[in-house]
Amino acid sequence: MSDDHKHAPMVDEVSEFEILEIAVRELAIEKGLFTQEDHNKWTEYMHTLGPLPAARLVAKAWLDPEFKKLAVEDGVKASLEVGIDWIRTMPTQFGTPSDYCSFRVMEDTPTLKHVVVCTLCSCYPRPILGQSPEWYRTPNYRRRLVRWPRQVLSEFGLQLPEDVEVRVVDSNQKSRFIVLPVRPEGTEGWNEDQLTEIVTRDCLIGVAVPKPGKTANDPRPVRKALKPYDH
């Protein structure tokens, strides 16, 4: 290693929003609105969340028509069977303004395909699906999905025939949504674990459909700039 080697910076750049969050958090703790322990507990809870319980809920619904009926009618109750208590698991014990306790499972059919967005902000069923992907929160996805859903789905590699009704679900009040996709062909005789593996996060948002052998999300679409900055 030569002497003029450039050292990596000690810390990544801290964004203004991170500084703002720390400032507000410290003021709130000083004022006694919550304690550092409350904050730790919440942070640790958020890190336990991921899409697996929602995938298992879909697999169960594929295998058990009675459970599917329950999931569509009462998502909060059905979630209990995959270990998610929307009300009591959360440290607040009642939800939060971004995680209300109304959860709806939108059932696809061969002629109806749901896809979820929050045009207002980033509402997402975090207790059962984890943190939203970065693209879900972008204005690009939010404003274009309601206006040009088929074009946006094409960018995710999902092209649907004309006779399939595309239904965009805009989650802008207190319900949070996942999509219950159609069980794909080629999964006959599979057990719950095998089925759970092919229900990816993107399938649960509705921008992809499950396929046997496909157990990961595709890389997110990148739209190249039409007139890239030349340097």
Add this chain to the structure above:
Amino acid sequence: MSNKPVYDREHHVKKATGIGDPQCFTGEAPAAKFKVGDQLRVRDLPDLFYTRTQTYLRGTACTVSAVVYESPAAEDESWDNTDKVEWFYSLVFKQSDLWPDYPSAFGNDTLETELPERWLESA
């Protein structure tokens, strides 16, 4: 003695803990005005401070697909006014009604979202 009103800043926590929000408002709304299958229209009300009713929905016809829960509307709840609880509805819109130039080849496409009762009227 101060005449400053005593305001309970924890009223929502006390009400919702262990019950959930919107579950904690169950039974507080007047009877639901609309039912599943009703043809409605989104009213074009002024929104001076806060709303969650998207502009793109205003004035558009829709069909009730579910009567979902009772809750204060966002316009009130954003100011912590939770005493006026109303029914929320899940509504299905035709994309061709929302966007005049939506491709006619995809005339079956729809959009579903929820709105509180105050924003809705019979079509």
